[in-house]
Amino acid sequence: MNKTAIILGATGLTGGLLLQKLIDDNRYSTIKLFSRTRIEGLPNKVIQFIVNILELERYRTDFIADEVYCCIGTTAKKTPNKKLYKKIDYGIPVTAAKLAKENDIPTFLVISAMGANKASNVFYNRTKGEMEQDVLQQGIKNTLILRPSLIGGERNERRVLEKIGIVVFKIIQPLFIGPLKKYKTINAESIAQAMVNLANNVSKTEIIITSDNIKQIAEKKKKIDIYGIIRQIKLEICRQGNER
Structure with a gap:
C-alpha cells in the first residue's frame, strides 16, 4: 500500500508514539503533520506543515490523505482561558473533520476522553461531548472516537498532579472489575496502536470506543478480532438503549 496519513498533535505523547508507528509501517508512504512547531530528524516520508493550527481551514488544499489521526488536547492548567480551551479541544477536531469530509477522506480517528457528555455541567466533559457530536455529524465513512481513561506514559512536560493520579490509579486498579474496567489507566502506547489497528481493519463504521476496548484492540492484529x-460494543450500546 501507499497510504497517506495526516496527524494532528504529533508533538504530544500519544501523537508522537503514533507518528513513530506510522513511520515504521510500510503501508504508509506519506505522513503529513500539521503543527505549530517542527520536529527535527524525521525521514523523508514525513511532510511537516508549520501552521496556525487554530486556522486549519486555511490549509484545505494540503489537507488530503487516506486517514486523519487527531490527537489534539490541552489541559485546564495549560489553557485556563475557557474560550481558547474550546477553540483547541472542540474547534480543531471539528474543523479537521469538516475538512476530511470536504476532501473525501474516508477515515477519521480522534481522541476524546472518558466522561465526554454534551449535556454535562462540567465544562471539560461538555466540550468533549460537543466535539464528538459535531465530528459524527460530518458523516465520514469511518469515524472512530476513542475515549481513554487517565493516560499513562512519559511526557516531556511536568504534570505533577496527573503523575500522582496515575500512581494512585495503579494501586487501586485491581478493584476495577466488570463495568469499572473502562476506568483503568491506559498507556499512550496502547492508544496509538489501537488507532493504527482500527484505521487498517474497519470499514463503514461510526463508533465510540472506551478505554477497556481500546486496550483490547491494541492487542489485536487480525481483522476478525x-x-x-466492535460488534460487542455496538451490542452493548443497543442493550443500554433498550434498558432506557
Whole structure:
C-alpha cells in the first residue's frame, strides 16, 4: 500500500508514539503533520506543515490523505482561558473533520476522553461531548472516537498532579472489575496502536470506543478480532438503549 496519513498533535505523547508507528509501517508512504512547531530528524516520508493550527481551514488544499489521526488536547492548567480551551479541544477536531469530509477522506480517528457528555455541567466533559457530536455529524465513512481513561506514559512536560493520579490509579486498579474496567489507566502506547489497528481493519463504521476496548484492540492484529470487539460494543450500546 501507499497510504497517506495526516496527524494532528504529533508533538504530544500519544501523537508522537503514533507518528513513530506510522513511520515504521510500510503501508504508509506519506505522513503529513500539521503543527505549530517542527520536529527535527524525521525521514523523508514525513511532510511537516508549520501552521496556525487554530486556522486549519486555511490549509484545505494540503489537507488530503487516506486517514486523519487527531490527537489534539490541552489541559485546564495549560489553557485556563475557557474560550481558547474550546477553540483547541472542540474547534480543531471539528474543523479537521469538516475538512476530511470536504476532501473525501474516508477515515477519521480522534481522541476524546472518558466522561465526554454534551449535556454535562462540567465544562471539560461538555466540550468533549460537543466535539464528538459535531465530528459524527460530518458523516465520514469511518469515524472512530476513542475515549481513554487517565493516560499513562512519559511526557516531556511536568504534570505533577496527573503523575500522582496515575500512581494512585495503579494501586487501586485491581478493584476495577466488570463495568469499572473502562476506568483503568491506559498507556499512550496502547492508544496509538489501537488507532493504527482500527484505521487498517474497519470499514463503514461510526463508533465510540472506551478505554477497556481500546486496550483490547491494541492487542489485536487480525481483522476478525477487531470486528468482533466492535460488534460487542455496538451490542452493548443497543442493550443500554433498550434498558432506557
